[in-house]
Amino acid sequence: MDDEYAKLLRRMNPPRVVIDNDSCEDATIIQVDSVKKHGILLHVVQVLTDLDLVITKAYISSDGGWFMDVFNVIDRSGNKVQEEEVINHIKKTLESDDISAPLLRRTVGLMSSEEHTSIELTGTDRPGLLSEVCAVLTDLHCNVVNAEIWTHNARAAAVVHVADDSTGYAIEDPKRLATIKALLCSVLKGNSDMRSPKMTLSPPGVTHRGRRLHQIMFADRDYVKVERVQGRAEEKGSSPQVTVFDCSEKDYTVITMRSKDRPKLLFDIICTLTDMQYVVFHGVVHTRRMEAYQEYYIRHVDGLPISLEAERERVVQCLEAAIERRASEVW
Structure with a gap:
């Protein structure tokens, strides 16, 4: 019954995407409003990432039954998103009620075929x-x-x-x-x-x-550290800084991250949190001078914040791994 009610809400309040190239001097602003649905944040970030767009800022809010995200994006050349084909695809895909709808993938390495x-x-x-x-x-x-x-x-x-x-x-x-x-x-x-x-x-x-x-x-x-690898990262001074702490007055767990900025970083973090069964209720992302700062207010899918120290340590390890993995991507 709850599932049918959720479907009715989505039909009455379909997703809405506004793409603004005028309000910001150096980025395209993409605002997504939708009825809240588990996995929708990852879907939105995945759509933008697969179009090879760079997310320079993000503001996330999905408290209650509503989801609202604002992204500042540029292309790999540092320009605003001006192509009508890309703009239309973003709107069409994100305004679809099916978050598993096929995506337009422009980057090498994201091809899919029934013939392999x-x-x-x-x-x-x-x-x-x-x-x-x-x-x-x-x-x-x-x-x-x-x-x-x-x-x-x-x-x-x-x-x-x-x-x-x-x-x-x-x-x-x-x-x-x-x-x-x-x-x-x-x-x-x-x-x-x-x-x-x-x-x-x-x-x-x-x-x-x-x-x-x-x-x-x-x-x-x-994500379980091998001592020699950890030591090598520390020598370079490039290890990401991840902290996890309680926000007891709001009943959230707060995660903050500082790391070197790179393409697809936001996708990797949201992907990891989603697959670990956490929900992001609020968040902010800022990038500048090759550094990225991320802050998220999360709960487990059962609605509870993280309560055990062992789980907090595991989240830190897994997010550090998510930040580091793609640095060694090839092909």
Whole structure:
């Protein structure tokens, strides 16, 4: 009954997007108003990120039953968003009631096709790993259509789209897939690895690839610090600063982050919080001089703030990992 009421509210109050190129001198302002729905913040950020737009500021508010976000965005050249095709797509996609609607993806590495096999890999990172994986796939007559691989904290994860190099279509033979899995797992296994390497097949286009890589590395517990990697980051002075504390008078948990700014940073943070089953009620994002400051007021999806110190520490570790992972993105 509650679900039907929520659907009625959304029909009565459809999402509304206002795109303003006049109010701000150096950025396009995008305001999104909608009935609150779990995952909508991630959807909005994902749409903007996949269009290769840079979010320089953001103001988030989703208290009660209403969601309102304001984003200042520019393109990769530092200009306002002027293309009618892009503006129309943003409005059409974000004003759709279906937050899983197909997205216009303009960046290399976000292609999706029914004519390939999607392979997910996890294992121990080491020099030469990528070339060994490619060599195995070549020997097995697999053509790499596109791929994305991240390494973090001595772990590696990849989503690779392959096709048969003679037909150009997806590989469906179970015996051949079993051979591919056995050989890739053999390559991925490190000499002292206590965690087993994994290769799984996934349907293309089901989950956004950047989000899937976060999920794979999170499941592989890459956020648990390896001492030598942590020491190296500290020497460079580039470690993100993440704090988690209580806001007892408002019954929220507050998260603040300072880190080096980079493309897709906001997507990575919101993706991680969403997949960890937290809801952002209020938030602010500011970037300047290559530094990003983020502040979020969150609760768990059950409506409760974080109460245990162990959970606070885990959130800090996971957000630090989310900030650091994409720095090692290749392909």
